[in-house]
Amino acid sequence: MLLRAAMAAALLSTAPMQCGHTPDAELREDETPGDALWQLAQRFKAAHDDAGERRTLEYLVERYPVSRWVPSAKEELGRLGGGPATDGGS
Numbered sequence: 001m002l003l004r005a006a007m008a009a010a011l012l013s014t015a016p017m018q019c020g021h022t023p024d025a026e027l028r029e030d031e032t033p034g035d036a037l038w039q040l041a042q043r044f045k046a047a048h049d050d051a052g053e054r055r056t057l058e059y060l061v062e063r064y065p066v067s068r069w070v071p072s073a074k075e076e077l078g079r080l081g082g083g084p085a086t087d088g089g090s
Contacts, residue, residue, distance in 0.1 A: 034060060034067025041076070054080050 031039075037060040044052035057073040057080075064070070 032064075032067065034064040034069050037064070038067075038069040038073065041073070045076075050080055 037056055041053050041056040041060065044050075044056060054077065057077050060067060060073045061070055061077070067073075
């Protein structure tokens with residue numbers, strides 16, 4: 001009886017079974033700051049607000065340099081006629 005109780009306790013203390021598939025990055029529910037900034041820049045672009053788009057993209061490149069959107073942001077900044085913001089010498 002004691003052995004059964006110990007086995008039951010051991011089984012209940014393990015993590016629940018998880019899905020066996022790899023999550024699709026395109027279906028993520030949580031967005032990163034880089035994702036949000038990219039979406040904001042795209043809204044500025046759709047509204048033909050080049051200054052807002054540029055400031056948002058520069059902020060994205062400066063503050064989130066490892067974001068998956070940085071290469072696209074740099075490309076858009078080039079299209080807007082300028083490179084990404086510098087780190088200000090820091």
